[in-house]
Amino acid sequence: MASIRLEHLEKTYPGASSPAVDDVNLEIGNGEFVILVGPSGCGKSTILRMIAGLEDITSGDLIIGDAKVNDKAPRDRNLAMVFQNYALYPHLSVYENIAFPLRLKKVDDKEVDERVQRSAGMLELTEFLDRKPSQLSGGQRQRVAMGRALVRDADAYLFDEPLSNLDAKLRGQMRTEISRIQDALEITTVYVTHDQIEAMTLGDRVAVLRKGVLQQVDSPRELYEQPVNLFVAGFIGSPPMNFLPASVEGRKLSLPIGEIELTDELAGQVGDRQILIAGIRPEHFEDASLLDDARRGQGLVFTAEIDVIEWLGSEQYAYIPFEAPDEVKRPLDELATELDSEQIRTQLVVTLDAESRVAAGAPAELWLDPTRMHLFDPESGENLTHGRGVDSPSLASASAGATGRAGSAGAGAATPASTGPAAGSGSSVGSAADRGASAAGHSRGAEPVPPIDSPTDA
């Protein structure tokens, strides 16, 4: 096992005008599970291939353990890799596929057999050892590819979208399997995916990439609750965060759904910007009629015409269309293109409790928790509210402390973001300290990150 350090790593393909990977700094600790995630073409696979040695490094340093390995051939780096399409050797049996790396090292037959059997046992492949890859199902092939990596005593294990060719059910199973094996073996792992569920569930830390630039490296929770910019906010979360146009008039922030008063802290951060983008996660809305009065008073209650309702049993999604001015629409459209999701119309997605009786086509009274709102600069995409302690609400309309968890039909209690409701300082110190530590992982190449003031400001 060893750590991997990327220092100012850069990759420019010949003939390309802009780099595919731009000044990426990242340290993957010994035994750590780091996920590289981003939309297609963001350079995540390129980074992985540079680590493996399959792609030349244009500039910057790649350090594995203590040695700089920029110019070493893949075979001298002692890394194991699982490919997206598995890349099994079709002319060899499953046994020989798994044994292949050992055969190349001229390990004696007895040890080969021992290690192949152990690796096959771990992945439940023992009964398939005599078969050829063509006789296996997709999931079995995927496990053989993993077995070929795990049989080795490599310094680190690289996974390039290993589950993307499996169907949804199998993907879920393999996800837990990978997680289990990684925990058990404590192997240094770099895992590339475009699937945010994999990213959020598997990783100790997740690195979000956009056009070759590292945006944010944090624990999944930090990424969800404290995105550094519009891109990360829009990428992480499903259904995605709502982006609403917001205009500032004095101390008032006006949204298409109502007005909120700004706090001193936030007003300072907003500065003289007139137009902002407000980001609110769907689960931070609730059907106002389901809330008790105390809770109602802490948030913004507004009435909106519901366009469509999707009832999922455990919760339901309501869609509310709204108009956005061009200054806001443009960056949002760009973001939508980048995230491969075509923005057909600007609409609000709201997660409501399954109990809610709101109906499509009728106006409904909804409630919004403004402490959870993020404000973004429409030009740079920077999150102006980043670093705001979850426990120090920055919006006047919801004063700190008393939020508590609303009795029965708690607002969106199913999502991780809502697990730390206001309350005093004590309970949140742990996560705040964690945030401080992970903040060191921010890329220097990322878009301007607002300075993070002391996280424990309670």
Added chain:
Amino acid sequence: MRSSRNRLLWAVGGLVIIVYTMIPVAWIVSLSFKKGDDINNQKFLPTEWSWDNYRTVFDTDLFTSALRNSVGISLIATVISVTLATFAAYAIARLNFRGKKLVLSTALAIAMFPTVALVGPLFDMWRGLGIYDTWLGLIIPYMSFTLPLSIWTLSAFFREIPWEMEQAAQVDGATPWQAFRKVIVPLAAPGVFTAAILTFFFAWNDFVFGISLTATDRSRPVPAALAFFTGESFFQQPTAAISAAAVIVTIPVIALVLVFQRKIVAGLTSGAVKG
């Protein structure tokens, strides 16, 4: 209803083609078993089956030495040609180098060049170089005429092998040569066999070079030697003997195809990647 009628049509069509292609072969086989004047019996089958012609053919030095030459020259030309083509095709499929297009189009141009146009110059050159009427003198033209086709076939095969196969091998600890030998070549085996068989057939069946670049038994291959066959007497046509010789030289070709047919057809890469 419809499918059974379809199948019937297919069967009839297939039968017509088989008859059309097999009759000349059957005719030659039948001729080769006709003894002496029996070739004039005006019947399809011999009146009396006899191995005489085969015995005659194997007793003639002309044929035995020609057979030796043919086997030797064809095999050597095939081995060298396929080996060179494998390396060349791998480079063309995997590397980006200047002049790649030029190499490919030159190869194609060579393949399209009429052989007859080259025979004259080669004859002169070979005499000058002292390789006229030698094995080498035939191996070189066979090799150069089959290389283009082999390169094109093989590079198509190599291109179909996913890059990841080699990359996986390299990450697993293989040197580029090991990756090539242990992963790529076995996967390209159907292509290699196809190229080898095509090359072998070209060399085995060639007549033009065989007759023009040789003068004696030292290097004359079978197709050329057949032209020098004579009957037992001046008045007798050597048709039956030639037929027997033709049957003999057809056997290796059929054997090769039967042996390697499955290799050629089998898509070995199945199961390599997702599917």
